[in-house]
Amino acid sequence: MTDQDVVETSLRVRYAETDAMGVVYHTNYIIWFEVGRGEYLREKGSEYREFEGKGFYLPVIEVDARFLAAARYDDVVVVRTSLQQFRSRSITLYYEVVNKDTGLLLATGHTRHLCTDQEGRVQRFPQQMIDVFKRGEEASA
Amino acid sequence: MTDQDVVETSLRVRYAETDAMGVVYHTNYIIWFEVGRGEYLREKGSEYREFEGKGFYLPVIEVDARFLAAARYDDVVVVRTSLQQFRSRSITLYYEVVNKDTGLLLATGHTRHLCTDQEGRVQRFPQQMIDVFKRGEEASA
Amino acid sequence: MTDQDVVETSLRVRYAETDAMGVVYHTNYIIWFEVGRGEYLREKGSEYREFEGKGFYLPVIEVDARFLAAARYDDVVVVRTSLQQFRSRSITLYYEVVNKDTGLLLATGHTRHLCTDQEGRVQRFPQQMIDVFKRGEEASA
Amino acid sequence: MTDQDVVETSLRVRYAETDAMGVVYHTNYIIWFEVGRGEYLREKGSEYREFEGKGFYLPVIEVDARFLAAARYDDVVVVRTSLQQFRSRSITLYYEVVNKDTGLLLATGHTRHLCTDQEGRVQRFPQQMIDVFKRGEEASA
Numbered sequence: 058m059t060d061q062d063v064v065e066t067s068l069r070v071r072y073a074e075t076d077a078m079g080v081v082y083h084t085n086y087i088i089w090f091e092v093g094r095g096e097y098l099r100e101k102g103s104e105y106r107e108f109e110g111k112g113f114y115l116p117v118i119e120v121d122a123r124f125l126a127a128a129r130y131d132d133v134v135v136v137r138t139s140l141q142q143f144r145s146r147s148i149t150l151y152y153e154v155v156n157k158d159t160g161l162l163l164a165t166g167h168t169r170h171l172c173t174d175q176e177g178r179v180q181r182f183p184q185q186m187i188d189v190f191k192r193g194e195e196a197s198a
Numbered sequence: 199m200t201d202q203d204v205v206e207t208s209l210r211v212r213y214a215e216t217d218a219m220g221v222v223y224h225t226n227y228i229i230w231f232e233v234g235r236g237e238y239l240r241e242k243g244s245e246y247r248e249f250e251g252k253g254f255y256l257p258v259i260e261v262d263a264r265f266l267a268a269a270r271y272d273d274v275v276v277v278r279t280s281l282q283q284f285r286s287r288s289i290t291l292y293y294e295v296v297n298k299d300t301g302l303l304l305a306t307g308h309t310r311h312l313c314t315d316q317e318g319r320v321q322r323f324p325q326q327m328i329d330v331f332k333r334g335e336e337a338s339a
Numbered sequence: 340m341t342d343q344d345v346v347e348t349s350l351r352v353r354y355a356e357t358d359a360m361g362v363v364y365h366t367n368y369i370i371w372f373e374v375g376r377g378e379y380l381r382e383k384g385s386e387y388r389e390f391e392g393k394g395f396y397l398p399v400i401e402v403d404a405r406f407l408a409a410a411r412y413d414d415v416v417v418v419r420t421s422l423q424q425f426r427s428r429s430i431t432l433y434y435e436v437v438n439k440d441t442g443l444l445l446a447t448g449h450t451r452h453l454c455t456d457q458e459g460r461v462q463r464f465p466q467q468m469i470d471v472f473k474r475g476e477e478a479s480a
Numbered sequence: 481m482t483d484q485d486v487v488e489t490s491l492r493v494r495y496a497e498t499d500a501m502g503v504v505y506h507t508n509y510i511i512w513f514e515v516g517r518g519e520y521l522r523e524k525g526s527e528y529r530e531f532e533g534k535g536f537y538l539p540v541i542e543v544d545a546r547f548l549a550a551a552r553y554d555d556v557v558v559v560r561t562s563l564q565q566f567r568s569r570s571i572t573l574y575y576e577v578v579n580k581d582t583g584l585l586l587a588t589g590h591t592r593h594l595c596t597d598q599e600g601r602v603q604r605f606p607q608q609m610i611d612v613f614k615r616g617e618e619a620s621a
Binding site: 362411 | 503
């Protein structure tokens with residue numbers, strides 16, 4: 058994967074996201090993956106809320122994450138999101154979270170999503186989303 | 199208000215609910231108010247999800263809370279919920295959160311709710327909910 | 340209060356912040372107040388984490404909020420934070436949350452904070468914070 | 481693994497845990513894993529907060545989860561927690577989340593944890609924790 062496919066988005070750690078260990082509670086990194094995913098779609102020419110507006114959903118069916126170093130309150134972190142795999146009814150995205158100041162890699166992970174309708178039935182991606190993901194694939198070719 | 203109207207529910211503090219001060223982050227007490235509210239309705243003979251199933255909603259339009267002492271990870275707290283005011287289109291509930299072991303009062307607060315339909319238009323409460331809240335009023339008379 | 344004292348910060352609504360009513364769950368606005376508060380301090384020349392680094396804390400002792408209109412997934416909202424009251428051992432801040440695109444006022448609220456040490460004992464504000472808040476007061480004079 | 485090692489804990493889904501798809505937002509299942517883990521330790525004769533009280537921590541270094549079916553507001557779910565692997569400096573736990581009424585399997589996953597001191601340096605487990613986990617291993621033998 059080249060860097061062309063990677064979409065970056067920054068966010069500042071909230072106090073609400075920390076825990077009694079003094080660092081960010083682990084599930085918040087996975088919420089940041091969601092933030093990165095939204096920016097990825099926007100950058101590639103779509104918006105997830107438009108996608109939902111047309112009756113399609115992208116529920117998360119699998120997630121994994123590795124936590125390598127801690128983020129702390131008020132740190133600015135960068136979420137780097139890229140397309141890992143694109144099939145007719147599912148996609149897998151890859152994420153890296155780095156500390157913006159130090160460049161230190163804090164967490165990595167994947168999410169896998171099905172394309173469904175509102176009732177949760179699996180669907181083929183509509184053409185607009187295929188175009189979005191193809192743009193991601195070409196960028197990473 | 200007598201104690202007859204008060205509905206109690208217990209919960210154990212999650213690590214996810216703590217913050218870098220080593221105590222529970224303040225908005226989580228307000229989420230516990232929601233837990234208490236659900237139990238209040240259930241105890242009085244209704245369930246909020248049934249209410250939604252009939253097309254009614256109880257969005258929070260006002261909240262206030264005072265934080266008196268800290269809850270910590272793994273503490274068991276009791277949420278004591280009671281009806282403060284019941285009108286044709288709105289209700290106000292009152293909450294106390296106490297540490298179950300020590301009895302120490304940790305937080306108090308109110309939430310005020312409108313009765314609306316799915317589009318957010320204000321509605322009169324349906325008869326079933328009027329009965330629920332009247333039971334609360336009688337208990338506290 | 341003139342607008343000079345108001346510190347604005349923008350954020351985009353996360354899917355994690357929505358609930359089954361299709362809109363933002365109410366306590367998340369209060370977390371956004373925290374985001375606004377952090378930016379207020381930064382803009383006025385301090386940073387909350389430095390403040391903690393010196394052994395001082397600003398626990399929330401009271402909060403109130405009114406919810407006027409709903410924020411939805413992917414909306415950009417602006418948190419407008421200003422100083423409401425500054426005393427030797429406590430401060431009160433005021434917040435407005437508006438939809439960035441429409442200008443619609445979504446929520447308002449206050450938080451009141453004590454200045455404490457790490458053990459939760461009330462302290463007078465250190466001089467650095469007094470300077471920060473005086474800057475806020477002068478701006479709003 | 482026999483069922484002897486499995487520690488079960490129940491919880492009721494909060495409105496705060498739902499999202500605009502009308503179901504539980506995926507990271508909340510992973511917070512429920514934390515609830516299950518706390519009960520696992522308690523049942524086996526330890527408590528995580530005591531462990532921290534002695535200066536040891538169990539940060540999550542890896543997590544994975546599969547989401548098979550949705551939990552909804554007010555559902556009661558059971559978290560079934562068991563020991564997957566126990567080494568001198570790390571443990572892996574396995575979780576299943578089922579709907580209590582229907583028995584439907586909603587989610588599965590693992591968390592891997594290091595034993596560290598307060599500064600995050602990896603440590604061997606203290607004897608008390610070794611005893612706890614051995615009890616888990618024996619139960620599952």
